[in-house]
Structures are given as structure tokens and as C-alpha cells.
Amino acid sequence: MTKLPARLQAVANLIEPCSVFADVGCDHGLISLYVLDNWLANRVLCIDKSLKCLEKTIRLLQHHHVEDQAIFYNCDGLYPVRQTPDQVLIAGLGGAEMIDILYEYSRGRSLDTIDSLILQPMRDEYAVRKWLNTNGFKIVKDFVMKDKKLYHIIKAKRGEQKLTEEQLMFGTCEDSFAGKDYMEWLLNYKEKIVRILGDAGKGANLAVTGSLHNTLKKINNQIKYVEENYVKGNTSISKTGRKSN
Numbered sequence: 001m002t003k004l005p006a007r008l009q010a011v012a013n014l015i016e017p018c019s020v021f022a023d024v025g026c027d028h029g030l031i032s033l034y035v036l037d038n039w040l041a042n043r044v045l046c047i048d049k050s051l052k053c054l055e056k057t058i059r060l061l062q063h064h065h066v067e068d069q070a071i072f073y074n075c076d077g078l079y080p081v082r083q084t085p086d087q088v089l090i091a092g093l094g095g096a097e098m099i100d101i102l103y104e105y106s107r108g109r110s111l112d113t114i115d116s117l118i119l120q121p122m123r124d125e126y127a128v129r130k131w132l133n134t135n136g137f138k139i140v141k142d143f144v145m146k147d148k149k150l151y152h153i154i155k156a157k158r159g160e161q162k163l164t165e166e167q168l169m170f171g172t173c174e175d176s177f178a179g180k181d182y183m184e185w186l187l188n189y190k191e192k193i194v195r196i197l198g199d200a201g202k203g204a205n206l207a208v209t210g211s212l213h214n215t216l217k218k219i220n221n222q223i224k225y226v227e228e229n230y231v232k233g234n235t236s237i238s239k240t241g242r243k244s245n
């Protein structure tokens, strides 16, 4: 069985057995192969808008003799795909692009057909959480992991959830706050805002700097919350938790 890089293994660990699995932006094909090798779906829809990338998936699945269970689409997103997936993975794309793909899909078919969504946005995780929250998805996993770079990985199921501003910004699953990768991400986020504020200088627009100071305050609160509940000698997950909806 092909060994996956850590980021893709973290994504793969979230895949559940399903009927039709869609790998949007399949590229190298490693996840499609993983799903078929592990009997996780009857059908895999391998989708890529780049023919060159899709051909990598085709070659890999042919090499492993599992191409019969796959349907290959050289297209943009999910909209043109005829089959209806019950589990969708979009990994390695920007959050805004993921939202576009899901929005386009929802124009043709009900999102109710998707039982489970696994998203690994390269940026704009806030917007991804917000979209999920306002389109009938409940986030069930949400964590940061490091594989040279830091990545957000989010899994959502059909369901209701009302997220606070802090949950949209910092994630919804407190069991992931204990990880050192999560703290590294928070500290990087803080550093970025401090740098932007520094670069903005004294003459900057007050509304903009006010909003940045507000973000910084929220990050500092989150760092304090995580340190107090998950880091300082705490080996177990906080039982107090925050109010969640």
C-alpha cells in the first residue's frame, strides 16, 4: 500500500466508508487510491480541472488496477459531475475556491445529498467555517497539523450548529487545542497581525487599525485560554470547556 505524506494521511484518517466518494482536485491521485485500496467507497469520482493532473491519477489507479471503480472528470469543481457523491474531499485549494465549488454544486443539487465533507483549505479557514455554518453543516473535526507547513483540516456532517465569532476564527473542536501545532499556528497568526499593524504605521486608517487591534485582542485571549486550559501542565483535556452551541 502506498504510504501517504503526513498531511494526506491526516485527511485520509477522516474518510468514512461511503457509496460515492468525490476527490475534487485529485491531482496525484493518492487519496483516490487510498479510498479504493481500503474499500472505503464503491465508486470514486476523480475530478481535476487540469488534464495533466487528472492523467497522473489515471496512471496511478491503472498501475494499481483499481481504475474500474473510478470515474474520471476533467472539469471545474463538482457541478458538471453526473453522479451524486455522499462524501466529498477538497484538499489543497484555497477556502474561497472551495466555497465556489460547493456553491455551484448547490445550484444544481441539494447539499443534503452530501453526508460528509472533508476540507483542507490552504487559506481562508474562517470563510470555510462560516459557509459550513450557514449551509446546514456541523463541524465535527477541526484541527491544525504540521507537515513542514501548518494546515487546517475540517470535517463537517449535515446538521445544525451555531458558531460564535471566536469559533469561526479559532476553530470549533477544543480537543485540538492541546496540540503544539495549534499553538504554533496561533502564535504565527499573532505575529502576522502585529507585523501588519507595525507596517501600517501612524498614518494608517483608524477603522483598519481598530479592527486589527480587535483581532489581536481576540488572538491574545485565545492564547491565554489555551495556555490556561490545555498547556500549563495540563495533560488532560479541559473539562470546563467553553460554552458551545
Ligand SMILES: C[S@@+](CC[C@H](N)C(=O)[O-])C[C@H]1O[C@@H](n2cnc3c(N)ncnc32)[C@H](O)[C@@H]1O
Binding pocket: 008, 024, 025, 026, 027, 028, 047, 048, 049, 050, 053, 075, 076, 077, 078, 090, 091, 092, 093, 097, 101
Ligand atoms: C495543490 S493540488 C492539491 C492536490 C491534492 N488534493 C492534495 O491535497 O494533495 C490542487 C489540485 O486541484 C486542482 N484544481 C484546482 N481548482 C480546481 C477546480 N475548481 N476544480 C477541479 N480541480 C481543481 C488543480 O488542478 C490541482 O491538481
